[in-house]
Amino acid sequence: VLRDDFRQPPGDVVVAAGEPAVLECVPPRGHPEPSVSWKKNGVRVSDKDERLTVRGGKLMVASTHKSDAGVYVCVATNVVGERDSEPAELVVF
Numbered sequence: 001v002l003r004d005d006f007r008q009p010p011g012d013v014v015v016a017a018g019e020p021a022v023l024e025c026v027p028p029r030g031h032p033e034p035s036v037s038w039k040k041n042g043v044r045v046s047d048k049d050e051r052l053t054v055r056g057g058k059l060m061v062a063s064t065h066k067s068d069a070g071v072y073v074c075v076a077t078n079v080v081g082e083r084d085s086e087p088a089e090l091v092v093f
Helices: none
Strands: 013-015 019-022 033-038 052-055 058-063 070-078 079-083 086-093
Touching: 013 019, 019 086, 033 052
Parallel strands: 013 086
Antiparallel strands: 019 058, 033 070, 052 058, 070 079, 070 086
């Protein structure tokens, strides 16, 4: 089972360059419990970037760069399939 509705979709975030940013997402209810990943501008966010951490649905950017700005989507995945949240924008000024 994987419901359609995100319990908490991410919201837009505005930060100054160098500040940390947190995008929060609570995935839809599912069985098994869905895992959360993120896409930025349609591309899966890599966990190879040490500034980025995904934990418990949150995407944390330790120190934002101008290049982090963009449109982020929270992706909930389990054996049934995957659901994308509404997009949220990260603005870095």
